[in-house]
Amino acid sequence: MFKNIDFQLKDYNPTPPSLVCCTEEGNKNASVKVDLARLFHHYYLDTRGYAPPDPDLARFEHLSLFTTDKEFRVRGDGFGTGLAFRRSTSNQLGQAFCRWFLYEHLNITYFAHMDAVLNRPAHPNSIGHEVFRVSPGDAPDYLCAQDRSSVFLAEAKGRSKSISFKNAEFNKWRKQFDRVGIRDASGTLISAKGHIVATRFATEADGKKVKSKLYAEDPDSPGETSLREAPQLANSVIALHYAELAAKIRQPILSNSLALNLQVPPEIQFPAFVWEFLSPPLSGKRFVGGFYPGREGIAPLEINLNNERTVFLNQNPLRLDLTPATFFGVEEAIFSGLCSIARGGDELAKDLPPFPEIAFFDSAVSVLRDGSIVAPVNYLSPIGLRIY
Known part of the structure; x- marks a missing residue:
């Protein structure tokens, strides 16, 4: 729209x-x-x-x-x-x-x-x-x-x-x-x-x-x-930008590290859930994040398909008035890079992989160059827990 x-x-x-x-x-x-x-x-x-x-x-x-x-x-x-x-x-x-x-x-x-x-x-x-x-x-x-x-x-x-x-x-x-x-x-x-x-x-x-x-x-x-x-300043801006994204996907240790410029010890690991986008133009692209229920507050229905994929439908698939849950996340390679910054410092921001500009394809989906995404959960399938 x-x-x-x-x-x-x-x-x-x-x-x-x-x-x-x-x-x-x-x-x-x-x-x-x-x-x-x-x-x-x-x-x-x-x-x-x-x-x-x-x-x-x-x-x-x-x-x-x-x-x-x-x-x-x-x-x-x-x-x-x-x-x-x-x-x-x-x-x-x-x-x-x-x-x-x-x-x-x-x-x-x-x-x-x-x-x-x-x-x-x-x-x-x-x-x-x-x-x-x-x-x-x-x-x-x-x-x-x-x-x-x-x-x-x-x-x-x-x-x-x-x-x-x-x-x-x-x-x-x-x-x-x-x-x-x-x-x-x-x-x-x-x-x-x-x-x-x-x-x-x-x-x-x-x-x-x-x-x-x-x-x-x-x-x-x-x-x-x-x-x-001013690479040092730019790195600080990037770290602060992603500190807020990390907070939104419930990664408080990562968020605080990026926000306060505090390096975490190597033994600190970041468990996160990985999802895969199912439709063009992002087919196969993976994101770390999760979903919020629709405005009715009803959790979506989780269905396992024969190809071992998991998809989400509205809790009552017969009702067309229920809104889908909304996914929020950040692209997986970028998330992995943020974990490296938390361990090694701001200068590693230079190693964050770029995320391409995605042309408009659905008014219910927004993807930015920072790798963050907001989309109906129906577009994604959970892959599993990963440790970073």
């Missing part, structure tokens, strides 16, 4: 290749499609430590607050009635849109919350770049990485009021980049490329002429020289 959102860019030179074809009149009046399953996937990774509130991608909890139009339009005059709920919902969706935009159109795969970056101790033997707080106040939301060397700062905003690159609010958001700094091993302040992604959510009360719109700007943080490569 897709919805459309308008967008406008500032200081992106050149324009991201994926947006060139849908840009009109010099980055104005352009729109882009949003895969709602992927938007939910980013929202889940960003906000939920464990189980999502409703694991069915087709029932993304905030979608009920939007109309059924092809464009994003909030019902009534805003998200709910209470001011606190409206602000919280706008911020959560703003962060989901930020991660979605940077992932889809700027090839940024890994995200670490800034508070986790600032609080994460460096390895005693590490030499490289460091992120530090310059002054109190709101800092950018994320330190993110495109690959094992390129890192960026990112700030996400979401609101129902008007947004403009020229208004006072946007200028306040720019100043957040002044509150953190990056320095190299010699103590020299380094300037890093940043991204501000602010999403204005139009409401029914605004009228049809006002549309939801995403505003993206490409500022730099203060510094004496530009940041070229």
